[in-house]
Amino acid sequence: MLGIAACCKWELPLIIRRVFAIVAAGASLTGCSSFSLSDYFKSTPPSLQVQLESQPSGADAKTSLGPGCKTPCSVSVPAPDNGFSVNYTLAKYQPATVEVQTVKKPGDLTTSASATTNPNPVFAELQPDKPKVMHPKRASQAKAAATATPAPTQTVFPNPNTPPPPPASR
Numbered sequence: 001m002l003g004i005a006a007c008c009k010w011e012l013p014l015i016i017r018r019v020f021a022i023v024a025a026g027a028s029l030t031g032c033s034s035f036s037l038s039d040y041f042k043s044t045p046p047s048l049q050v051q052l053e054s055q056p057s058g059a060d061a062k063t064s065l066g067p068g069c070k071t072p073c074s075v076s077v078p079a080p081d082n083g084f085s086v087n088y089t090l091a092k093y094q095p096a097t098v099e100v101q102t103v104k105k106p107g108d109l110t111t112s113a114s115a116t117t118n119p120n121p122v123f124a125e126l127q128p129d130k131p132k133v134m135h136p137k138r139a140s141q142a143k144a145a146a147t148a149t150p151a152p153t154q155t156v157f158p159n160p161n162t163p164p165p166p167p168a169s170r
Contacts, residue, residue, distance in 0.1 A: 051121035
């Protein structure tokens, strides 16, 4: 019996030191934790899956919320409080912008809140750029402009292009 008491005499301080070390380490790490109970119960905003399409396909589509892709494609965006827009660009076509509205449906005890977009899919029909046509001058207009003499102007100086007057007879 004396042997058991002697054994516990040495182990008890060792166990207390270990417990104290674990408690101290845990207490020091609580300052590093960003967990709070209120964050646990907050719901994350729902994300929306939006289908983007264009005619012709292959256009670069970018949402005003950030994500974008080449049409036809699908992007995931956070559900905004208001609507957002989608800008479409394609070489040799005029850019187009489509406004998108967010429709939120509140949840109840049995269903969670949800959000959808209107329209979905978001579609844009891109119009071709109008080519810049250079109209050359007609040959007759160019020749007439070159041979036309300007209207005479009244000056005190003689016109150097007029022939000199004939010599005076004596």
